[in-house]
Amino acid sequence: MANTVEITCAAEPEALGIFRTFIEDECSRFGIPEEVVFDLKLAVDEVCSNVVMHGYKGMPPGSIILALQFWPDRVTVQITDFGQVFSPDQTPAPDLDGPLEDRRAGGLGWHLIFQTMDSVAYEHSGAGNVLTLQKKLD
Amino acid sequence: MEIKDRKINDITVVGFAGSIDSLTAQQISAHMDGLIAGGASKIVADFSQVDYTSSAGLRVVLLAAKAARGNGGDLFLAGVQKQVEKVLSLTGFTSIIKLFPDVDSAISNF
Numbered sequence: 001m002a003n004t005v006e007i008t009c010a011a012e013p014e015a016l017g018i019f020r021t022f023i024e025d026e027c028s029r030f031g032i033p034e035e036v037v038f039d040l041k042l043a044v045d046e047v048c049s050n051v052v053m054h055g056y057k058g059m060p061p062g063s064i065i066l067a068l069q070f071w072p073d074r075v076t077v078q079i080t081d082f083g084q085v086f087s088p089d090q091t092p093a094p095d096l097d098g099p100l101e102d103r104r105a106g107g108l109g110w111h112l113i114f115q116t117m118d119s120v121a122y123e124h125s126g127a128g129n130v131l132t133l134q135k136k137l138d
Numbered sequence: 139m140e141i142k143d144r145k146i147n148d149i150t151v152v153g154f155a156g157s158i159d160s161l162t163a164q165q166i167s168a169h170m171d172g173l174i175a176g177g178a179s180k181i182v183a184d185f186s187q188v189d190y191t192s193s194a195g196l197r198v199v200l201l202a203a204k205a206a207r208g209n210g211g212d213l214f215l216a217g218v219q220k221q222v223e224k225v226l227s228l229t230g231f232t233s234i235i236k237l238f239p240d241v242d243s244a245i246s247n248f
Contacts, residue, residue, distance in 0.1 A: 013161035020157065020190070038190070038221045045192045049160040096230030100204060105197035108229050112193055115228045 002076075003030065006067040011052050011081065019044055019066050030070045036135055039116035040068075040075060043133055046109035047079050055083030055129075074118075077133040085124050088113070088131075140187075141169050149245055150178040155187035158195030166195070170202040179211025182244040186217030191225055203235055212236070214244040 007022045009015035020041045027037045048064055056062050062082045069076040094107035114120060119134040139162040140155040150173060156162060173181065181202065188195075203213040216238045218226065226232050238244035 013159075016159045016161055016192075017157070020159075035221070038224075041190065042192060042225065045159055049192065049194065053160065094229070097233075100200070100207070100234040103200055103234060105193070105200050108193040108196055112225065112228060 003070045004067060005070075006065060008063050008065045011048075011056055011061055011064050011083070013052055015052065015064060016045055016048055019048055019064075022066065023068065026068055026070075027075075032070075032075060032137070036075065036137065040077060040133075040135055043113045043117050043135075044077060044079065046113050047131055047133075050086070050109065051079075051081045051083060055081050055086070057084060059083065072137075074134055074136045077135070079131045079133075080128045082128045085129060087122055088120060139165050141166065143173070146245055149180045149182060149248055151182045151184055151241055151245070153184040153187065157190040158188060158198070159190075159192050160194040163192075163194035163198050167198045167201070170198060170205075174202065174205040174209060177209065179206055179209035180248045181206050181211065181213045182216050182238075182241055183213060184216050184241050185219065185222060186240070188222055189219060191222050193225075193229070196225070196229055196231060199231070199235060212248070214238055214247065216241045216244040 005026050009018055023041050023044060024037060027040065044066060051064055065080040067078040088110055091110040092107050094111050095103055117133045118136045121132045123130045142153040144151050154166065158166065206213040214236045217240050218237055238247065
């Protein structure tokens with residue numbers, strides 16, 4: 001049996017801080033370890049930053065729905081938006097080894113999401129774009 | 139996001155307090171652009187009061203470090219908290235930006 005909590009915000013930059021505070025507050029209620037909370041905040045922030053910056057380009061600004069599901073052995077995060085269709089597979093791999101002069105900042109967000117989450121799944125349907133992240137609890 | 143500058147000889151120490159995301163990174167970016175345009179080259183970014191950064195913060199650090207080197211100096215990070223250091227490490231930033239435990243040790247390495 002899982003506990004689910006949900007928050008909806010307009011896809012504006014201010015939503016990012018609101019989502020992080022929501023994650024902190026809800027994770028604290030369910031006793032989630034600090035390191036896991038940080039990873040969840042980071043992954044959600046990266047996903048939602050993309051939606052805020054690019055998701056609703058060329059269309060009226062919409063909303064982002066963040067749902068957290070607390071299971072005994074994992075936390076599942078579902079982020080839904082109604083903007084442009086986007087797949088994480090489209091992002092180029094970042095350069096992590098080159099000298100500073102050659103580094104580009106692009107692609108680091110998705111890299112961080114894949115590094116900190118145990119699974120990432122994307123689905124697009126009439127109900128919007130739904131990204132599902134899973135983080136295991138040790 | 140609170141930002142506080144101080145000069146120690148020819149070194150500019152910029153202290154940040156708060157969380158860095160796509161919103162606050164814009165404020166930091168504008169501030170760093172101003173410093174660089176004003177000729178700052180040796181910069182210590184005091185991260186001891188930064189409890190969180192996303193990739194937006196990395197972007198600002200990367201661009202500021204490139205610009206500082208372009209001015210003939212460098213940008214060092216001081217007092218980086220454990221979780222923020224993890225973000226730097228996961229993205230390979232710890233191999234291109236020098237980290238110091240505190241501002242004093244960063245200053246003494248210029």
